[in-house]
Amino acid sequence: MQQLSSSDQVALSAVRLATEQDIPAIQRLINANLDKLLPRTDEEIRELLPTWWVAVEDGEIVGTCCLEVYSPKIAELRSLAVSDRARGKGYGAALVKVATDTAQALGIRQVLVVTSTPEFFEALGFGTALGEKYALFWNGSGSVRAHNASKADQ
Numbered sequence: 791m792q793q794l795s796s797s798d799q800v801a802l803s804a805v806r807l808a809t810e811q812d813i814p815a816i817q818r819l820i821n822a823n824l825d826k827l828l829p830r831t832d833e834e835i836r837e838l839l840p841t842w843w844v845a846v847e848d849g850e851i852v853g854t855c856c857l858e859v860y861s862p863k864i865a866e867l868r869s870l871a872v873s874d875r876a877r878g879k880g881y882g883a884a885l886v887k888v889a890t891d892t893a894q895a896l897g898i899r900q901v902l903v904v905t906s907t908p909e910f911f912e913a914l915g916f917g918t919a920l921g922e923k924y925a926l927f928w929n930g931s932g933s934v935r936a937h938n939a940s941k942a943d944q
């Protein structure tokens with residue numbers, strides 16, 4: 791098993807389950823990153839509180855993420871954001887670790903993420919292939935590759 795550095799441990803100990811009172815701060819973090827994240831309603835966050843986490847630094851919420859469990863087999867990691875001033879301190883990785891550890895504890899073998907920041911997740915053990923299997927998208931209007939090719943032709 792990989793050893794955690796002391797800064798990893800500090801970041802990990804800053805992560806706790808979110809509460810109802812955290813919802814406004816979670817909304818601020820999500821809304822500051824709408825170029826990367828989809829908006830969430832307070833109601834959606836409330837329903838997901840059993841698998842929604844925050845990272846806290848000096849009493850302030852500086853990071854968040856959640857795990858949406860779709861079935862006993864698969865869950866999606868969503869709404870991951872760390873505030874600008876707290877980036878690079880390990881909070882993002884710590885939030886992903888707590889979410890994936892929770893998935894593992896629940897017996898969920900597949901955690902997916904849809905992201906425009908694949909390098910961040912690849913460094914944490916995510917990949918497009920699972921053995922001989924690949925995750926592919928169907929977006930309702932033909933393959934993603936065909937869509938991109940037709941855009942390039944324009």
Ligand SMILES: CC(C)(COP(=O)(O)OP(=O)(O)OC[C@H]1O[C@@H](n2cnc3c(N)ncnc32)[C@H](O)[C@@H]1OP(=O)(O)O)[C@@H](O)C(=O)NCCC(=O)NCCS
Pocket residue numbers: 823826827868869870871872873876877878879880881882883884903904905906907909910913
């Ligand atoms: C992506 C994000 C959550 C990373 O948070 P963070 O707290 O800065 O990340 P960490 O400090 O835990 O970094 C862990 C590692 O990932 C790397 N990393 C951080 N951001 C990265 C990025 N955008 N692309 C690639 N690698 C990145 C770090 O260099 C670090 O590597 P190291 O361990 O070798 O030093 C943060 O930049 C963010 O909120 N971005 C906007 C929202 C977003 O993109 N969310 C993900 C979409 S699902």
